[in-house]
Amino acid sequence: MGKLMIVNGSPRAPKSNSKQYIQAFLSAWSGEYEQYSVTQRQHAACLERLEGCSDLLLVFPLYTDGLPSGLMEFLKAMLEQPAAPLTVHVVINCGFREPHQNDVAIDMIRLFCKRGGHRLGGVLRMGCGEAFPSTPFMGMARRKLRKLARSIQNGRPAQLSITMPLTRGMFLRAANRYWLSRGAQFGNAQAQMASMDIEGS
Ligand SMILES: Cc1cc2nc3c(=O)[nH]c(=O)nc-3n(C[C@H](O)[C@H](O)[C@H](O)COP(=O)(O)O)c2cc1C
Numbered sequence: 001m002g003k004l005m006i007v008n009g010s011p012r013a014p015k016s017n018s019k020q021y022i023q024a025f026l027s028a029w030s031g032e033y034e035q036y037s038v039t040q041r042q043h044a045a046c047l048e049r050l051e052g053c054s055d056l057l058l059v060f061p062l063y064t065d066g067l068p069s070g071l072m073e074f075l076k077a078m079l080e081q082p083a084a085p086l087t088v089h090v091v092i093n094c095g096f097r098e099p100h101q102n103d104v105a106i107d108m109i110r111l112f113c114k115r116g117g118h119r120l121g122g123v124l125r126m127g128c129g130e131a132f133p134s135t136p137f138m139g140m141a142r143r144k145l146r147k148l149a150r151s152i153q154n155g156r157p158a159q160l161s162i163t164m165p166l167t168r169g170m171f172l173r174a175a176n177r178y179w180l181s182r183g184a185q186f187g188n189a190q191a192q193m194a195s196m197d198i199e200g201s
Contacts, residue, residue, distance in 0.1 A: 001087075001155065002054030003032040007046070009060030009071030013037040018059045020133045021091055021126075021145055025057070028146035031153055038070040043077040050078075055087045055121065055152065058109065061129065062094035062102050067109075075112050087121040088113050089152055091145065093129025097171045099161035101127065122157030124148045128164040128171070131178075137164050 006025075010016035014037075022035070034053070036046040050056065060071050067075075090109055092102045102125045113120045124144060126132070132141040144162045151158035166174070183189020 004055045005053040006035045006057045008037040011068050011070050013039040022059050024142040024145040025149050028149040038074045057089045059091040086118045088118050089122040091124045093126035095130040097127045099125035099127040122148050122152050124160045126162050
């Protein structure tokens with residue numbers, strides 16, 4: 001394979017979980033690569049660099065069961081400037097526990113590939129994507145990302161999933177503790193989260 005372009009599709013790119021997942025992927029990647037973040041908003045320049053690539057890796061979070069708008073904008077720019085066919089790989093992470101939460105977003109990438117004449121390659125679906133980096137479970141995620149990197153490099157891109165080894169109840173308790181402690185900084189978090197009011201409307 002030729003060069004790989006890695007695109008971080010997170011709106012909070014410099015502080016994103018996606019950035020940490022890219023670093024873990026790169027620890028097992030020995031091929032040529034370039035990196036771009038959609039927050040740089042220099043899509044035209046990135047598309048020029050893409051001309052020298054055979055593969056594209058999109059690393060991004062699930063946003064409302066779909067793609068973040070910055071990534072949508074980038075994909076739209078790619079469709080408007082047709083290029084040579086690429087193999088497009090995906091690492092998608094979501095806050096919920098179940099990796100299958102990401103499936104609709106992956107279908108969106110599949111449609112994008114069809115429309116742009118590209119091929120969908122390796123996919124890693126991550127549940128608990130928000131939580132991995134701050135826990136000892138990050139080692140599991142790193143191993144999966146390295147497995148994906150090796151599979152792409154061997155020319156046999158894998159279809160992978162990962163989540164934390166937690167029951168639904170354990171996940172709910174941990175998530176409640178986390179969000180209530182975060183929300184406590186802003187007053188009565190529990191009442192606010194149960195309210196339908198948006199900023200006092
Ligand atoms: C606006 C917004 C929408 C989100 N929508 C979902 C969602 O539909 N399902 C889900 O499981 N997680 C959702 N999340 C959680 C993110 O996918 C999760 O926090 C992810 O780890 C962020 O990755 P990043 O740091 O790479 O941006 C959402 C987060 C935000 C800020």
